[in-house]
Amino acid sequence: MHNQFGCGEIPEKYTDYKKASAVILPVPYEGTVSYGKGTAAAPQALIKASYFQEFYDDELGCETYTKGIHTLAPLKAAKNPEAMVNEVKKASAKILKDNKFPFMLGGEHSISYGLYLALKEKYPDLGVIQIDAHADLRDSYEDSKYSHAAVMRRIRETCKDTAQIAIRSICREEADYIKKEKAAVYFAREISGKSAWIKGMLKKLPKKIFLTFDIDGMDPSVLPHTGTPEPGGLSWYETLHILREIFKNKDVVGMDLVELSSDKTSRNSDFLAAKLAYRMLGYKFFTKS
Numbered sequence: 001m002h003n004q005f006g007c008g009e010i011p012e013k014y015t016d017y018k019k020a021s022a023v024i025l026p027v028p029y030e031g032t033v034s035y036g037k038g039t040a041a042a043p044q045a046l047i048k049a050s051y052f053q054e055f056y057d058d059e060l061g062c063e064t065y066t067k068g069i070h071t072l073a074p075l076k077a078a079k080n081p082e083a084m085v086n087e088v089k090k091a092s093a094k095i096l097k098d099n100k101f102p103f104m105l106g107g108e109h110s111i112s113y114g115l116y117l118a119l120k121e122k123y124p125d126l127g128v129i130q131i132d133a134h135a136d137l138r139d140s141y142e143d144s145k146y147s148h149a150a151v152m153r154r155i156r157e158t159c160k161d162t163a164q165i166a167i168r169s170i171c172r173e174e175a176d177y178i179k180k181e182k183a184a185v186y187f188a189r190e191i192s193g194k195s196a197w198i199k200g201m202l203k204k205l206p207k208k209i210f211l212t213f214d215i216d217g218m219d220p221s222v223l224p225h226t227g228t229p230e231p232g233g234l235s236w237y238e239t240l241h242i243l244r245e246i247f248k249n250k251d252v253v254g255m256d257l258v259e260l261s262s263d264k265t266s267r268n269s270d271f272l273a274a275k276l277a278y279r280m281l282g283y284k285f286f287t288k289s
């Protein structure tokens with residue numbers, strides 16, 4: 001049974017909830033998706049793919065699982081987006097109360113607001129870093145304030161310390177909002193192939209960070225299976241470089257990886273996402289902050 005995230009079969013003592021440093025919260029929610037479906041199957045596909053990776057992280061020279069990674073049963077949230085957000089918040093708050101590091105696997109991006117609310121309650125000085133092709137700054141979308149397309153707008157109502165990375169698709173309303181609010185948006189066309197901007201971005205943010213990673217921030221040639229693939233995204237090594245700098249310089253207190261859209265005909269994206277998830281945990285626990 002593929003119900004625990006981890007490379008190969010992680011020995012039981014490293015998946016035990018009590019001893020785990022990190023807790024994976026799968027949320028296979030697909031309530032407000034606009035275009036391609038398939039993200040509801042993604043957490044399970046990612047977890048399944050994670051069984052075929054190496055325990056050893058060749059970049060970090062460590063075996064990340066030894067920090068203890070527990071995977072919760074998938075959260076079967078209500079279809080209604082507002083109710084779903086409350087359920088995600090409750091599940092996230094429990095993980096935080098137990099002093100464990102929450103790592104949520106989506107599911108669509110609307111789930112991130114629930115984890116954000118729980119983190120913000122515990123860490124009032126929280127900052128937010130989003131990697132995404134889309135700014136998600138609409139005030140509402142398809143009659144929902146809790147749509148995936150409005151998640152950063154909701155977050156910015158209570159947190160202006162945000163950085164949005166690899167953005168390359170916005171509407172007029174979002175462009176006007178970014179200008180008016182002077183929101184820190186690092187457009188893909190401006191940062192592609194460059195890294196000098198990272199230092200300046202980090203300097204403007206508080207120490208405690210919620211990292212929300214919409215996997216469509218990566219280029220579709222690297223990660224084709226996502227709901228709304230946009231050309232001009234981050235490469236594998238660009239992604240890792242940005243993440244490494246974030247984890248090295250900040251205290252990431254919670255994170256998510258959303259919008260993978262599993263496809264039965266290809267394992268490429270599932271496997272990439274699993275590897276990325278394991279590397280993110282490695283950065284969290286094996287790089288200094």
Ligand SMILES: [Mn+2]
Nearest residue numbers: 133134214216
């Ligand atoms: Mn997106």
